[in-house]
Amino acid sequence: xxxxxxxxxxxxENIERIIAIISGKGGVGKTLIxxxxxxxxxxxxxxSGLLDMDFANSSCHLVxxxxxxxxxPIENMGIVPVKVHGVxxxxxxxxxxxxxxxxxxxxxxxxxxxxxxxTKWGGLKMLIIDTPPGFGDVTLNIATYLPKVEFIAVTTPxxxxxxxxxxxxxxxxxxxxxxVVVNMSHKxxxxxxxxxxxxxxxxxxxxxxxxxxxxxxxxxxxxxxAEKVKEVVxxxxx
Amino acid sequence: MHEWALAEAIxxxxxxxxxxxxxxxxxxxxxxxxxxxxxxxEILRFALSELFKSKGVKVEKLRLDEEEALLKCRSxxxxxxxxxxxxxxxxxxxxxxIPEVIHSYVKxxxxxxxxxxxxxxxxxxxxxxxx
Numbered sequence: 001x002x003x004x005x006x007x008x009x010x011x012x013e014n015i016e017r018i019i020a021i022i023s024g025k026g027g028v029g030k031t032l033i034x035x036x037x038x039x040x041x042x043x044x045x046x047x048s049g050l051l052d053m054d055f056a057n058s059s060c061h062l063v064x065x066x067x068x069x070x071x072x073p074i075e076n077m078g079i080v081p082v083k084v085h086g087v088x089x090x091x092x093x094x095x096x097x098x099x100x101x102x103x104x105x106x107x108x109x110x111x112x113x114x115x116x117x118x119t120k121w122g123g124l125k126m127l128i129i130d131t132p133p134g135f136g137d138v139t140l141n142i143a144t145y146l147p148k149v150e151f152i153a154v155t156t157p158x159x160x161x162x163x164x165x166x167x168x169x170x171x172x173x174x175x176x177x178x179x180v181v182v183n184m185s186h187k188x189x190x191x192x193x194x195x196x197x198x199x200x201x202x203x204x205x206x207x208x209x210x211x212x213x214x215x216x217x218x219x220x221x222x223x224x225x226a227e228k229v230k231e232v233v234x235x236x237x238x
Numbered sequence: 239m240h241e242w243a244l245a246e247a248i249x250x251x252x253x254x255x256x257x258x259x260x261x262x263x264x265x266x267x268x269x270x271x272x273x274x275x276x277x278x279x280e281i282l283r284f285a286l287s288e289l290f291k292s293k294g295v296k297v298e299k300l301r302l303d304e305e306e307a308l309l310k311c312r313s314x315x316x317x318x319x320x321x322x323x324x325x326x327x328x329x330x331x332x333x334x335x336i337p338e339v340i341h342s343y344v345k346x347x348x349x350x351x352x353x354x355x356x357x358x359x360x361x362x363x364x365x366x367x368x369x
Contacts, residue, residue: 007251010250077246095333099342102341
């Protein structure tokens with residue numbers, strides 16, 4: 001008997017929208033976009049949460065500037081996420097202390113369910129989920145166990161990344177993809193993405209200095225990158 | 239009290255099954271507690287009793303059994319007991335919440351591989367239920 005499923009849905013019942021940030025390829029900026037989206041939505045009056053589901057290489061805490069050795073979720077009949085800049089934040093990194101977590105399929109499944117089972121989110125307008133690259137266990141689990149989930153796909157204008165997006169367009173999650181964010185853009189690929197049947201939510205240029213702001217959300221939120229992400233948030237909320 | 243979240247998962251899953259069978263009474267329920275998760279037995283028992291009561295479900299016999307955690311190396315196939323490891327308190331606390339994080343902290347004592355399997359004693363589960 002899988003004893004976790006009914007509780008997973010119960011834990012998520014006070015969340016209006018769940019949006020998972022996905023990509024076929026790694027290194028496209030999912031984590032930065034997911035973290036900035038959660039903070040932007042919260043700042044404009046839509047209380048949001050951020051759940052890092054990249055178990056093997058969780059890194060949202062690095063973007064948010066959270067010291068996982070010092071800050072911990074509170075235990076209260078379950079686990080209450082840490083509040084960072086007003087965002088409810090949960091990550092496996094609180095329990096791996098930032099170390100690598102080498103897992104195989106069934107173990108990914110167990111962590112996925114356990115994390116959703118024990119985390120007690122507040123009333124949220126939006127929960128943003130950061131995912132590992134590719135169309136693997138976590139993405140499948142999100143699509144299977146979270147019936148109301150919507151996806152945002154992230155790509156770069158790179159040919160291989162676009163090919164991966166094209167493959168995604170032929171999978172069963174396509175209908176739940178709200179749109180595509182083109183990140184690190186140096187040329188417009190919007191029309192070819194629209195041809196795949198996707199809405200382009202934003203084409204965000206490549207910013208050389210963006211890495212300097214990782215870990216300092218106050219500074220990051222003042223960048224042009226954050227302005228572009230805000231456009232995405234407003235589009236999906238509108 | 240993370241045990242309450244575990245108890246809630248058991249009660250929700252059980253009540254789903256009871257609804258399907260149109261039953262409100264369990265004559266015997268056996269729950270296993272894996273030593274890796276090291277849930278507090280008494281808190282779990284109390285939480286289960288309270289939550290079943292709140293759902294109007296009567297459990298005539300509730301048995302909580304402990305299961306020893308065994309780890310196995312997928313590389314050299316060595317099997318060893320969690321009890322043989324001297325894990326620091328913060329690691330024990332981490333595995334209490336998410337048992338799989340043991341993979342971040344433990345290597346095979348024989349070949350140092352981190353490709354490990356939790357053979358038994360992972361967490362809390364329902365072993366059997368009789369209506």
